[in-house]
Amino acid sequence: MQLKSNKTNFNRKIRMARVILLCLSIWWMITIFDFSAATARESSSLSDGITKKIVEIIEPDFSNLSEKQQEELFDRVSFFVRKTGHFGEYAILGLFIGGFLLTFEMIYQNIKNILISEGFGVLYAITDEFHQGFVDGRSPQVRDVVIDSTGFLLALLFIIFLITSHQRMRKNNFEAAVQNKSVITR
Secondary structure: OHHHHHHHHHHHHHHHHHHHHHHHHHHHHHHHHHHHHOOHHHHHHHHHHHHHHHHHHHOOOHHHOOHHHHHHHHHHHHHHHHHHHHHHHHHHHHHHHHHHHOOOOOHHHOHHHHHHHHHHHHHHHHHHHHHHOOOOOOOOOHHHHHHHHHHHHHHHHHHHHHHHHHHHHHHHHHHHHHHHHHHHHO
């Protein structure tokens, strides 16, 4: 009777995790859509604020640089900030969707399922860039689709690594416990 109760509790926890991860995935997709709906001016304002803080950290004498040097440094850091933003947005989405998919049995052990998951990430990145084509001052960029897809894929691989490492550890602990028990009972 206790075994059935434990299995029921486990299944309930899995279902709850699925609902939470699915809701987080949808919420994050809406957040990405919202970022993409920002005009070029609004998007630049956000990334420029972050860029300014980073520039002040990496170049404390920024105000003493020539105007040309300031502009060059700001532009280099700004490019990095914007592309890191793309990567990060999709890495977070990859964590949520990957976590959701991994609540289903053995889905991560099949390369086909991993490719389907990544295909979803690529498809969402493409539709996101397509959407930006309709926003004032923004345009779709193939490079951003590649960056987004890479962030998504690395997050999936990270989750798979964590899950498989955890399972190996549990298996090794179980085998060690069984081996210790057999030694004790002899």
